[in-house]
Amino acid sequence: MREKMISVKDLNYKVEDNDILKFINFDIYKNDFVGIIGPNGAGKSTLIKILIGEIENYSGEIEINGKIGYVPQKDEFDKSFPIRAFEVVLMGMYKDVGLFKKYKKKHYNKVKSTMKMLGIDYLYNRNVGKLSGGEYQRLSLARALVSDPDILILDEPEAGVDSKAQIKIYNILEELSKKGMTIILVSHDISMVVKKANTVMCLNKTLHCHKNAVDMTAEDLKKIYSEELELLVHINKPLKVVSKND
Numbered sequence: 231m232r233e234k235m236i237s238v239k240d241l242n243y244k245v246e247d248n249d250i251l252k253f254i255n256f257d258i259y260k261n262d263f264v265g266i267i268g269p270n271g272a273g274k275s276t277l278i279k280i281l282i283g284e285i286e287n288y289s290g291e292i293e294i295n296g297k298i299g300y301v302p303q304k305d306e307f308d309k310s311f312p313i314r315a316f317e318v319v320l321m322g323m324y325k326d327v328g329l330f331k332k333y334k335k336k337h338y339n340k341v342k343s344t345m346k347m348l349g350i351d352y353l354y355n356r357n358v359g360k361l362s363g364g365e366y367q368r369l370s371l372a373r374a375l376v377s378d379p380d381i382l383i384l385d386e387p388e389a390g391v392d393s394k395a396q397i398k399i400y401n402i403l404e405e406l407s408k409k410g411m412t413i414i415l416v417s418h419d420i421s422m423v424v425k426k427a428n429t430v431m432c433l434n435k436t437l438h439c440h441k442n443a444v445d446m447t448a449e450d451l452k453k454i455y456s457e458e459l460e461l462l463v464h465i466n467k468p469l470k471v472v473s474k475n476d
């Protein structure tokens with residue numbers, strides 16, 4: 231049987247009297263490629279922040295088996311801060327190294343090889359404030375990957391980058407998945423999620439579905455998007471991808 235990486239039982243999260251997440255239950259196994267979809271405000275980023283330990287005042291049980299690498303939705307990082315690209319990637323190892331200890335040669339080598347793998351080694355000494363959106367996105371990914379995580383979590387990595395950069399990032403994720411990494415991808419790009427992920431979670435406060443990507447139906451999408459579905463059908467044609475009879 232496959233190794234369980236994440237187990238969430240009866241997760242509830244409220245802010246004041248508002249239910250943000252209600253009665254969430256799921257398991258994620260090694261090498262799963264999970265897509266999380268749902269409308270704005272559905273609780274996707276909140277769920278991720280709970281998994282990475284950034285939010286603690288939830289109720290329920292969460293077990294994480296392994297190290298998580300995290301690419302946040304909108305980077306809170308101040309780009310006017312004078313810092314070079316390799317230093318951002320180094321930050322991804324601070325938990326391994328300890329905040330006040332010195333990085334060693336092996337850490338710098340790891341930064342180099344990770345940036346090379348993502349095709350951004352040419353950015354090594356560049357000031358972060360000058361990077362393009364797509365370059366910065368891959369730099370965030372390098373920071374998440376540099377500590378060799380078992381689980382990679384990405385919150386809308388396609389936001390704000392052009393389609394070429396999106397394809398690049400999805401190809402990288404596919405490669406990582408082939409190498410055995412467990413991936414959780416939050417995305418509004420439903421057709422891409424259904425294509426690339428093995429399992430899909432439909433979230434809107436509660437989990438409306440959690441199933442194999444190939445088994446997704448229009449009904450599943452309707453449960454979380456309701457009236458927005460018409461629009462989605464016209465823009466993305468996701469139903470073409472998910473239709474079983476296609």
Ligand SMILES: Nc1ncnc2c1ncn2[C@@H]1O[C@H](COP(=O)(O)OP(=O)(O)OP(=O)(O)O)[C@@H](O)[C@H]1O
Nearest residue numbers: 245250268269270271272273274275276277303386
């Ligand atoms: N600290 C907070 N205080 C109050 N409400 C919050 C807080 N954090 C999140 N929320 C609310 O929780 C809900 C879920 O937010 P969340 O950011 O998780 O949504 P999301 O699914 O990631 O949306 P998006 O697709 O827009 O990124 C929203 O209604 C949001 O306003």
Ligand SMILES: [Mg+2]
Nearest residue numbers: 274275276303
């Ligand atoms: Mg979000």
